[in-house]
Amino acid sequence: MASKTLALLGPLRVRVGGERVPLGGTRSECILAALLLDPGRTVSIDRLIAAGWGDHPPTSARAQVQNRVGTLRRALRAARPGGDIIVTEGTGYLVDLDGWELDLRRFDEEIRRAEVLSAARRVAEARAALGAALKLWRGPALDGLETPPLAAAAVRLEERRLTALERRIHLDLDLGRHRDLVPELTELAGAHPFREEVHALLMLALHRSGQRVAALNAYRRLRAMLGEQIGVEPGARIRTLHEALLRGESAPAVRDADPAVDRPGDPRGAPGRSPGPAVNSRRSPGRRCCWCRAGSPRSGRPTT
Numbered sequence: 001m002a003s004k005t006l007a008l009l010g011p012l013r014v015r016v017g018g019e020r021v022p023l024g025g026t027r028s029e030c031i032l033a034a035l036l037l038d039p040g041r042t043v044s045i046d047r048l049i050a051a052g053w054g055d056h057p058p059t060s061a062r063a064q065v066q067n068r069v070g071t072l073r074r075a076l077r078a079a080r081p082g083g084d085i086i087v088t089e090g091t092g093y094l095v096d097l098d099g100w101e102l103d104l105r106r107f108d109e110e111i112r113r114a115e116v117l118s119a120a121r122r123v124a125e126a127r128a129a130l131g132a133a134l135k136l137w138r139g140p141a142l143d144g145l146e147t148p149p150l151a152a153a154a155v156r157l158e159e160r161r162l163t164a165l166e167r168r169i170h171l172d173l174d175l176g177r178h179r180d181l182v183p184e185l186t187e188l189a190g191a192h193p194f195r196e197e198v199h200a201l202l203m204l205a206l207h208r209s210g211q212r213v214a215a216l217n218a219y220r221r222l223r224a225m226l227g228e229q230i231g232v233e234p235g236a237r238i239r240t241l242h243e244a245l246l247r248g249e250s251a252p253a254v255r256d257a258d259p260a261v262d263r264p265g266d267p268r269g270a271p272g273r274s275p276g277p278a279v280n281s282r283r284s285p286g287r288r289c290c291w292c293r294a295g296s297p298r299s300g301r302p303t304t
Helices: 026-036 045-053 061-077 103-119 123-135 148-174 178-191 196-208 212-230 236-246
Strands: 004-007 013-016 086-089 092-095 253-256 289-292
Touching (some): 004 103, 026 045, 026 092, 026 148, 045 092, 045 148, 061 086, 123 148, 148 196, 196 236
16 A cells, blocks of 8 residues: 655655645645644634634635635545545544554654653663654744744744754763764754753763863853843753863763653744744743752653
8 A cells, every 4th residue: 555644844745655745735735734733633614714824814715715625635535545534523624644644643652652761761762762753854844834823833843843852862962972962962052042951961962072161161152142142141950060060070960850842832032032942941831851960860751
């Protein structure tokens, strides 16, 4: 049987047997994306209108949604004889993924698998699961679909990707790959200058690579940048790590006390900040991270 894939983690793509299925234009793609973000659940026509047209829909939007759903059904029907992937349910529609693979669902499955493996201290396997989850991304989620509801969804998905990436880096540190991580973390810190978790991981990787001075300088740069651009000091956790480095502790460690990687950070920006995902992680709701010294009891809960 030909493979049938639906992909949101990048530009929206539908493929059957490796061949891309044309969907009938950007509006149709927006409607399908809104359905795929909530698979198996009814999405109201009003939500689909917002996904397709944003805050200023035409008076004909309701009829256009119905027409575009029909177009999508015809485009996808050949891939699934005998049944439609888009099902009418009450006053809305839902997607039935039976027989289809959705990259977002696979991402969630790999994240959950990593949590279980990490809790069992199977670090290498947990790291492999996170690596598999991250490889599903082909670029920014929902790339090219820019109505407000989908843009907000893309921000939330990017936060989940970054959190999974931080978890993977934590596990790489546990596996002793600190030297290999320095270039990646340096680039990541440049791309997300207000994300303190990334800077903390860079400091750890540098310190464990024998570059204590570089680790301390990384903190000084972060502190100066935060003070100059938004008038705040670094958060308590990264200050604690900095103090441990100043004391010359041989191997300060970090553990993540919250395994919930699917909780989005605050999507609001601040002056000089990158939007959404680059928000300072110490201000993101639902995230707790604590610093601990080497040799202290490690949490049995998943690390990043």
